[in-house]
Every structure is written in C-alpha cells, then in structure tokens.
Amino acid sequence: MNDWQLCGLSLRPGEKRQTVLRVPMEGTPNGGSIGPGSEKRGREGDYEIPATLINGARPGKTLLVTASIHSGEYVGVPAVIRTAAELDPAKMSGRVILLHCVNTSGFWGLSPALVPEDGYNLNHGYPPPAEKRVGGRIAAWFLRELLPQVDFLFDLHGGSQSETMTPLIFxxxxxxxxxxxxxxxxxxxxxxxxxxxxxxxxxx
Ligand SMILES: [Zn+2]
Incomplete structure (x- = not known):
C-alpha cells in the first residue's frame, strides 16, 4: 500500500498526524487567521486550519469530517477533536481527514456563522465568487485539494447561537x-x- 499524499504531506499506512493545513492567502490584504500567534504571521499569512490526518493500516474509503464551517456552531469542534484522539489507525481501513475548525477567523472573532473578513458563507455558494477573497479561497481550496480525494463528507453543524436543534442528518x-x-x-x-x-x- 502506498503512502498517502495530501496538501504537501505524506503519511505512511497506519499513521496518524495532528497538523495545521494552510490555505494560501497571498495578495489578500485582510487574509490570514485571527487567533493566538496571528500577529506574528502578519496580515498576509496563510489561513490556518487545525487538522488530524489518519491513514488506516488497510485500504478503503476516504472520509472528510469538518467542524465550524459556521463558526458559532461550537459543538462540532470538541466532537472532532475527541474523535481524532480516539481513532486508532492500526485498526482502520481507509483514510480520514478531520478538520477541527474550518472557519478559524470566525471562531476566534466570535462570528455566529460567516467568515468575518468577507462575509462568505462556507456552506453555500460553490463554486465561490472571485470577490470573496478569504472565504472564497477556503472554498476553492476545498474544491481543489480535498474533495477530489474523498468519498464521503461529514459536515458537523449545530444550533448553538442560532436555534435549538434535535440531532438529525441531512x-x-x-x-x-x-x-x-x-x-x-x-x-x-x-x-x-x-x-x-x-x-x-x-x-x-
Ligand atoms: Zn450551520
């Protein structure tokens, strides 16, 4: 079984790696993450998305799990982090990409849902319009780097700030x-x- 190549990284079969995936934001005056350490990166730094990548010991499907597409819907974030900690690649067939918090600038900026730099809703509007220079680039990065690799996408939302919800699956x-x-x-x-x-x- 071959190593897994994703976003410039390479994982051996049976390997789990916690990392930060980086969405290029060159030339975007208001790009880059808000949060601890962001002042050191300057305002044109890459947009950083914390992630865990798991390459199962045996071949199989690839699953992408995302939390905080809507940044005020918090419950998905600890759910993904706990799942990433629990999964054992030695017992797994297939691969899992866990994005702990996609809309990190909205998360740190206390935005209820949208990417605060440009008001983009990462849950709508694919393919993204060119004028959405931060959220749109994240969406384009999804289309370019992640979705071609995955068989299933499991996107966690929650009522949180907006509404009361019962557990359901769309x-x-x-x-x-x-x-x-x-x-x-x-x-x-x-x-x-x-x-x-x-x-x-x-x-x-
Ligand atoms: Zn949502």
Whole structure:
C-alpha cells in the first residue's frame, strides 16, 4: 500500500498526524487567521486550519469530517477533536481527514456563522465568487485539494447561537449520490434523516 499524499504531506499506512493545513492567502490584504500567534504571521499569512490526518493500516474509503464551517456552531469542534484522539489507525481501513475548525477567523472573532473578513458563507455558494477573497479561497481550496480525494463528507453543524436543534442528518438528493449517502446516514446512531435538495452547498 502506498503512502498517502495530501496538501504537501505524506503519511505512511497506519499513521496518524495532528497538523495545521494552510490555505494560501497571498495578495489578500485582510487574509490570514485571527487567533493566538496571528500577529506574528502578519496580515498576509496563510489561513490556518487545525487538522488530524489518519491513514488506516488497510485500504478503503476516504472520509472528510469538518467542524465550524459556521463558526458559532461550537459543538462540532470538541466532537472532532475527541474523535481524532480516539481513532486508532492500526485498526482502520481507509483514510480520514478531520478538520477541527474550518472557519478559524470566525471562531476566534466570535462570528455566529460567516467568515468575518468577507462575509462568505462556507456552506453555500460553490463554486465561490472571485470577490470573496478569504472565504472564497477556503472554498476553492476545498474544491481543489480535498474533495477530489474523498468519498464521503461529514459536515458537523449545530444550533448553538442560532436555534435549538434535535440531532438529525441531512443527506443529499443528487444523481449518483443519494443511495450511498442514505446508506451511510443509516449506519449512524441518529434517527432523524432529512433528504436535502440543496444544490450549492459544500456537500454537493
Ligand atoms: Zn450551520
């Protein structure tokens, strides 16, 4: 089994690595993460997304798990961090990309949902418009670097600041996707499943 190449990194079979993935933000005057250490990077630094990459000991599907696409929906962040700590690559088939907190500038900036630098909603508007120079670049990075590698995307949202929610799963209704997405949703311990006809979300 070959090493896994992702975002300029290489992982051996059976390896787990905690890292920071970097979205290039050259030429973006208000780009770069807000948060501890950001003052040292200057205002044109890369946008940093904390992540854990797990390359299972045996071949299989690749799963992408994302939290804090909407930065005020906090519950996904510790859920992803705990999951990353618990998973044992020696017992796993396939690969998992866990993004602990995607909208890091919104998280540190206390934004309820949007990327604060440009007001972009990472849950809508794919492909991203060119004028969205921070959130749009994160979305373009998803399309370019991550989505071509993955079989499933599991995106964690939560009511948090906006609303009260019961646990539920949206699964996409789209050609060539619905049956497998529904099968994956049914494998999880959540009773409420909602077929989603959205056409411009990052789950598309
Ligand atoms: Zn949300």
């Amino acid at each position: 699964y996409p209704d789209a050609p060539g996707v619905t049956a497998e997405a529904l099968a994956a949703a049914k494998a999880l311990d959540v009773e409420t499943l909602v077929e989603c006809e959205g056409r411009d979300g990052e789950y598309r």
